[in-house]
């Protein structure tokens with residue numbers, strides 16, 4: 001019996017080096033999804049432009065870096081289509097066409113629009129591009145007729161908007177697009193070394209490119225249970241940042257560590273050392289692969305070219321169909 005896999009689209013903005021939060025929160029998940037779904041993973045450079053438009057040259061250099069990160073973290077171009085958003089100009093055309101039928105109020109009420117405008121105070125985000133960013137996201141998804149989109153809770157309103165736009169398009173011009181559904185990722189959230197959200201702007205991240213010395217230094221700075229002042233004080237792993245990492249990177253020993261912390265049979269120094277070993281076990285092969293790829297940029301460029309070809313094939317078909325349905329022949 002012929003069985004067609006569901007299609008997934010996801011992307012990352014090239015705005016800086018990837019950190020462990022990206023690795024466990026997205027890339028690791030993408031690798032698993034690649035076996036089950038027909039996956040399209042993109043470097044979302046136009047999305048980066050919506051907030052970084054004052055320094056676009058920086059984005060250009062990060063595109064290459066992010067593409068290298070995709071491959072060195074283990075995304076397999078044989079299993080997934082890996083591409084750069086701006087290589088497929090059809091995303092822009094579909095965004096423009098969808099813009100004609102999308103009421104302004106739908107975009108204005110997306111909660112992240114107001115929130116981000118308030119949070120990113122050092123940037124002027126009163127732009128048409130920033131307001132229209134969820135529309136571009138809709139085009140990214142439906143141009144491949146992706147029916148599954150990995151999302152976090154905070155992105156559900158974007159997906160709801162995409163579904164509304166699809167319904168409106170289908171109502172006006174005839175049913176064509178599938179309403180995408182969210183794949184609520186089980187991805188764990190990793191705090192930064194200071195306990196806040198891991199972010200480049202908070203300077204609290206462990207990066208995939210960090211050397212073992214840098215990683216150890218950062219782990220040593222991590223906030224632990226404040227009640228554990230002396231070695232023989234009993235601790236509470238549930239309030240400790242180091243432990244939230246152990247839960248992710250040291251799954252087979254996490255219970256033992258929690259018990260050791262509660263009974264003071266292990267000290268924070270040993271606990272941190274164990275964590276370092278696990279993180280380095282994970283990152284060493286990633287860094288090794290990255291070095292190999294950097295010495296073989298022809299291969300990396302070829303992967304990008306092949307991804308472009310595959311993505312373009314589908315995107316061009318969608319645009320042809322949209323022209324036909326809208327009577328734009």
Ligand code: SF4
Pocket residue numbers: 224225228235236237240241242243260261262266267268269271272
């Ligand atoms: S022993 Fe480990 S889990 Fe417990 S407080 Fe220290 S660093 Fe945290």
